[in-house]
Amino acid sequence: MRARLALLLLLLAALPAYGQGYAGLGSTAAEGFAVPDPETRLNFPRDHGAHPEFRIEWWYVTANLTGPDGTDYGVQWTLFRSALAPGEAAGWASPQIWMGHAAATTPRHHYFAERLARGGIGQAGVSATPFAAWIDDWQMAGTDFDSLSLTARGAEFAYDLDLIAEGPLVLHGAGGFSVKSADGQASHYYSQPHYRIKGTLTLPSGPVEVTGQGWLDREWSSQPLAADQNGWDWFSLSFDSGARLMGFRLRGARGDFTSGTWIDAEGHATALAPGAFRAEPLDKTEVAGRSLPVRWRVTLPDRGVDVEVAALNPQSWMGTRFAYWEGPVRVSGSHAGRGYLEMTGYE
Amino acid sequence: MIGAALQALASHWRRHPLQLATLLAGLALATALWSAVQAINAEARASYARATAQIGSGALDVLEAPGGPIPLPRYVALRRAGWQLSPVLEGRARLGDLRVTVLGLDPVTHPPLPAFTAAMKRDAAMLGRMLAQGGMLIAPPDLAAILTDVPGLPKVQVSDSVPPGMVMTDIGVAERLLARPGQIDRLLILPDQPPGLTPLADLAPDLQRRVSRAGTDTARLTDSFHLNLTAFGLLSFAVGLFIVHGTVGLAFEQRRGMVRTLRALGLPLRLLTALMLGELLVLALIGGGLGLVLGYLVAAALLPDVAATLRGLYGAPVAGGLSLRPSWVLGGLVMALAGTGVASAQALWRMVHMPLLSAPGLQAWAQRAARGERRMALAGLGLIGAGGVALVLVPGLVGGFALIAGLMLGAALLLPPALALVLHLGRRLARGPVGDWLWADTRAQLPGIGLALMALLLALAANVGVGTMVSSFRLTFTGWLDQRLVSExxxxxxxxxxxxxxxxxxxxxxxxxxxxxxxxxxxxxxxxxxxxxxxxxxxxxxxxxxxxxxxxxxxxxxxxxxxxxxxxxxxxxxxxxxxxxxxxxxxxxxxxxxxxxxxxxxxxxxxxxxxxxxxxxxxxxxxxxxxSPEAMPGLMRDLRAAFDLPASALIDQAGLKAQSLAVFDKTFVVTGALNLLTLGVAGFAILTSLLTLWSLRLPQLAPVWALGLTRGTLARLELGRSLLLAALTALLALPLGLALAWVLLAVINVQAFGWRLPMYLFPADWLRLFGLALLAAGLAAALPARRLYRLPPSELLKVFANAR
Structure with missing residues (x-):
């Protein structure tokens, strides 16, 4: 769950005025938009496609990759959808706005790019069968969701990766209905955390053949945040044991709220009880003029997890219209592994 | 001592209030016309700059389809090939009773725009209303006030950041208002394209890439118009300076005695010079200040027409309102000061170098002038030649104006030698002593009145030249309209x-x-x-x-x-x-x-x-x-009834011609106004010159009077002499004016508009102008002549008594 980005997506509706304060947006009433329903049963491949009757939605891939010389890399590919009004229309009349973020991270550099598009004209969109999600020349597409090719390019980087799913989809919460706060905010949320990746990452120094693993998040909602929630730390960790952990810490005026999903080596998911997942910052680094915790202690006592999570590159700052920190991490301690960390709301 | 000197200097103006008024009026007129033109230019340029900034794409290259719109799928295909582009749809639409320019943009991909950013700062949900919920029009205040009441339009948002006459909106709303669904006029090529893209020349060979049109074209097209105005302003300024020169010269002549007395009393020359410079500075500031106020009023009166012209002719977004700008206010004051300095330099120099004890010597002045005339003739020919060379060396509008400047100034300098030659020939034909004296005396007066005659020459020539140009243009234009607008x-x-x-x-x-x-x-x-x-x-x-x-x-x-x-x-x-x-x-x-x-x-x-x-x-x-014309009224009625067309959708040939001519006439309203003002200023310059000469002439007239010519005869001769000089000047102004017209038609017009017009001659206009020149000179001479007629003989006798 990328709550902060959900918030940012709502802000997409106020594009050039971003940065003027987020107050009230978390509680935006969802006039006419569909509301996540616990009775809804996700239906694939249909639900891989867009849900324009909901206010916000995203297709979010993060990947931990390795070069031939053992160098670690991280890659992000995100397509956000934000609706100004529910539903879809042809041409410029479409109320849908699309935003793409792509990034490539090395231990020393972090490159990112951003794309914006209107719905209805074909510049950006998602189709379920055959699956394709695109904005401009960035694309994630394949005959089905288990076999995808992923491309994006910015001013200083490009990548062209093949993704093969080696495990089942994971539904978060109760069958994909993920509750976000005591006030009842919720979303539909599932992931495909089992992608094996192979491809080419092109950096200013030249192309690198990379392999690794990827994690795709799918989520849609209409009112994802409680009014007091203003910041978010989100972890997706893949342990060498084959198990995976998704956990988040929501920082709010009424105290922190944590939740997550444990995924065992066979791909079976268990929703974590609120508070079971814990994350505490260890030290902070100056990033883009603000202080951010780039080293964490993450614990999940139920599963014997007590690990240190450290950024591969502490400067993985997404200086996009809506800025946030998103980058690959290394995991050590009770479990070794790799993963991705997203941090928002640090002013 | 300083106090006493200041009092003495000021006493002159107290005794000669008319002279003071003339001096200030000359300065004010010169400054007024100059700063009016500058104010208009500054306002228009500011409008262009504002519009360029507001449209926000001035620096970006654009991609266009030759001959028509770019279909929406083309845009999407180019985006999907990785090119970062932003679509623009622009056109004229009738909203209610108003024809406005509709600029449709995609706020999501367009670079930040002042109008959008400001609107969204006020209201975070603005984008939602712009793109969905029926859309939003962003309009300048005057337009917004009207559009708000038009039924069936999207909501209107007021913004100062939208150029006059334009409505900005989402491209989806624009295609509805313009009835052009799925069309795009141009694609802005955004900065920071990703590397490795397929070149546009390969992806879209049928689309043309070129440097953005916004702003640059307006500036290029209208440059000639503004240069035209500036040239006129400069001409008026020069003519105004002749007045200043005449008045200051008179004041200094009349104060010679006082200067001698002050210096005899022990006032150092340096201090006296400083005091007189200070006096001129104060006068220049007062006159310049008055001129600025006057200039503001003139500009405010002319600007709506100029703005209409620029909008109609070039589609340039110029608002009709005038604001005070430091650039032209300061520029006007500097021009007033510099002009006063130039116009007074000669008088001041003479005062400084005046021998303490020598009497005023007009004869010597006249002899000096004769030597000067040869130099002037050479300088005049040189200037005309330089203008011709400039046209060859610097092609284009600037060269054209250099030719005009050289021609006009050179001809002005040639005027006194040419008049001297004519007077010399006239003297040969003269019979009897009175005739001989009359020619010789007129010749002797030339240096004093020469500058005023130059002003008259320039004003008359400008009148003939510009008048011929405008009339030729109008005649050609009317004929062209008849050919072009054939449909009924x-x-x-x-x-x-x-x-x-x-x-x-x-x-x-x-x-x-x-x-x-x-x-x-x-x-x-x-x-x-x-x-x-x-x-x-x-x-x-x-x-x-x-x-x-x-x-x-x-x-x-x-x-x-x-x-x-x-x-x-x-x-x-x-x-x-x-x-x-x-x-x-x-x-x-x-x-x-x-x-x-x-x-x-x-x-x-x-x-x-x-x-x-x-x-x-x-x-x-x-x-x-x-x-057939008879069928027209019925057909128009049926058409309106059958298709529910607004009145403005149908226009008959006569109506369209009238509209076109109205635009044409509006274009030259300013030219005509400036022309007339210049002629007025020139007449004023003659008056001041003659008044200056008047006091100097008494020593020369007294002996003639003593020899038996009555005051009445002398006054008639004075009047006749002025008319003669004016008539000669007007005759010389005619060829100069025609030369000017030729340059305007064959050089300036070609550069400014791209067309060369045939030149037509309008002798009736010349005759009218000739009469006007004689009238101006006659009126200007009437006052001194009347004074002479009424002069008590004792004053004339005093000349002999005071002669030293």
């Missing part, structure tokens, strides 16, 4: 569908329905409108061709050749027999060149099928209809 009725449909419907409806009810369809192309990176015409004798019989090749119309109608207008021919240096590339893969031989005085941009005419094969989406909304 012109109509504009709401959209292409209605256009087709109307054309079908009209076919059996009229002699012919001629579609007026055009697309925007680029020739040699300059925008050119290409019209497609149907094969009809209306065109081949009437079209105003300047030159043509054999069977020109047959070839054009067959799609095998094109006509281009004179502007394009001159700019691109393409004439009959050359080939013009209208689009990649579409090159046609030029069958002829036609005159076109509607606007300064390039045009071409091809056969309609040829145009449609290269630009299928050109709008089909305007038609010319041929029918």
């Amino acid at each position: 009725l012109y109509l504009t449909a709401r959209d292409d569908a209605q256009g087709e419907e109307i054309a079908r409806w009209l076919a059996p009810r009229s002699d012919a329905v001629l579609p007026i369809r055009s697309g925007e192309f680029t020739v040699q990176s300059v925008p050119v409108t290409v019209y497609g015409v149907v094969d009809h004798p209306t065109y081949s019989k009437n079209w105003p061709l300047l030159e043509q090749t054999p069977n020109a119309w047959d070839r054009v109608n067959a799609g095998a050749a094109a006509f281009i207008n004179e502007q394009l021919a001159r700019r691109a240096a393409l004439w009959s027999g050359d080939r013009v590339q209208l689009a990649p893969g579409w090159t046609l031989p030029i069958a002829g060149v036609y005159s076109d005085y509607g606007n300064p941009t390039g045009q071409a005419i091809v056969a309609l099928p040829a145009l449609l094969s290269h630009a299928s989406a050109v709008p089909n909304r305007r038609f010319g209809v041929r029918l």
Whole structure:
């Protein structure tokens, strides 16, 4: 769950005025938009496609990759959808706005790019069968969701990766209905955390053949945040044991709220009880003029997890219209592994 | 001592209030006309700059389809190939009773715009309302006030950041208002393209990339207009300075005695000079200040017309309101100070170098002047030559104005020597002592009145030149309108569908329905409108061709050749027999060149099928209809009833001609006003010169009076002399004015508008002007002559008593 980005997506509706304060947006009433329903049963491949009757939605891939010389890399590919009004229309009349973020991270550099598009004209969109999600020349597409090719390019980087799913989809919460706060905010949320990746990452120094693993998040909602929630730390960790952990810490005026999903080596998911997942910052680094915790202690006592999570590159700052920190991490301690960390709301 | 000296200096102005008023008026007039022109120019330039900033794409290259819009799928395909582009749809639309420019943008991909950013800062949900919920129009305050009340329009948001006459909106709203769904006029090529993209030349060979049109074109097109105004302002300023020169000269002459007395009393020359400089400074500031106020009023009165001209002629976004800008206020004051300095330098220099004890010697002055005249004649010829050389060396508008400046100044300098020559010849013809004296005395007066006559010469020549240019232009324009506007009725449909419907409806009810369809192309990176015409004798019989090749119309109608207008021919240096590339893969031989005085941009005419094969989406909304005049009222009524057309959608030939002529006349309102003011200033300059001479002339008139000529005779002779000089000057002004007209028509107009006009002569106008010049000189001389007539003989006797 990328709550902060959900918030940012709502802000997409106020594009050039971003940065003027987020107050009230978390509680935006969802006039006419569909509301996540616990009775809804996700239906694939249909639900891989867009849900324009909901206010916000995203297709979010993060990947931990390795070069031939053992160098670690991280890659992000995100397509956000934000609706100004529910539903879809042809041409410029479409109320849908699309935003793409792509990034490539090395231990020393972090490159990112951003794309914006209107719905209805074909510049950006998602189709379920055959699956394709695109904005401009960035694309994630394949005959089905288990076999995808992923491309994006910015001013200083490009990548062209093949993704093969080696495990089942994971539904978060109760069958994909993920509750976000005591006030009842919720979303539909599932992931495909089992992608094996192979491809080419092109950096200013030249192309690198990379392999690794990827994690795709799918989520849609209409009112994802409680009014007091203003910041978010989100972890997706893949342990060498084959198990995976998704956990988040929501920082709010009424105290922190944590939740997550444990995924065992066979791909079976268990929703974590609120508070079971814990994350505490260890030290902070100056990033883009603000202080951010780039080293964490993450614990999940139920599963014997007590690990240190450290950024591969502490400067993985997404200086996009809506800025946030998103980058690959290394995991050590009770479990070794790799993963991705997203941090928002640090002013 | 300083106090006493100041009192003495000030006492002169107290005793000569008229002189003080004249001096201040001269300064104020010079400053006023100059700063009025500068204020107008500054306002217009600020408007262009604002519009460029507000439209926000001034620095970006654009991609355009020759001849028409870019279909929306093309844009999407280019985006999907990785190119970072932003679409723009722009056009004129009738909203309510108002015709406005609708600028449709995609706020999501467009670079930040002041109007959008400001609107969204006030209201975070603005984007939502702009893109969904029926859309939003962002309009400047005056437009917003009107549009708010128009039913059926999207909500209107007021913004100061939108150029006058324009409505900004989402491209999705714009395509509805303009009835052009799925069309894009141009794609902004955004900065920071990702590397490794397929070149646009490969992806879209049919689209043309060029440097952005916004702002730069307006500036380029209107530059000539502003240079024109500036030249006029400078001319008025120069003429105003003649007044200052005359008055200051008179004041210093009259104060010679006082100066001598002050110096005899022990006032150091340096201190006295400083005091007089200070006095001039104060006068210059007062006169300049008055001039600025006057200039502001003149500018405010003229600006609405200038703005209308610029909007109508160039589509330049200029508001009608005037604001005080430091640039022209300071510039005006500096000009006033510098002008006073230049105009007073001679008088001050003479005062400083005046021997303490010498008497004023007019004879010596006259002899010095004779030597000076030879130098002036040489300098005058040199200046005219330099102007000619400048035209050759610096082609273009600046060279043209250099030629005018050289011609005018050179001719002004040649005037005193030329008059001296005429007077010399006149003296040979003179019989009797009185005649001999009259010619010789007139000759002796020349140096004193020479400058005023130069002012008159310049004003008259400018009048003849500009008048000839405007009248020739108008005559040509009227004739051209008659040729060009042949259809009895012109109509504009709401959209292409209605256009087709109307054309079908009209076919059996009229002699012919001629579609007026055009697309925007680029020739040699300059925008050119290409019209497609149907094969009809209306065109081949009437079209105003300047030159043509054999069977020109047959070839054009067959799609095998094109006509281009004179502007394009001159700019691109393409004439009959050359080939013009209208689009990649579409090159046609030029069958002829036609005159076109509607606007300064390039045009071409091809056969309609040829145009449609290269630009299928050109709008089909305007038609010319041929029918018998008697049938017209009924047809107009039926048309309105059948298609619910607004009154403005139908216009008959006479109405359209009247509209065109109104625009034309408006264009030259400013020119006419400045012209008249300049002539007034010149008349004033003669008056001040004669008043200056008046006091100096007494020592020369007294002996003649003593020899037996009555005061009445002397006064008549004075009057006659002024009229003679004015008449001679006016006669000399005629060839100069015609030369000026020729330069304006053959050089300036070609550079400024791209057309060369035939020159017509208007002798009746010259006669009127000649009379006006004599009237001005006569009125100016009447006051001194009347004074002479009424002068008590004792005053004349005093001349002998005081002679030292």
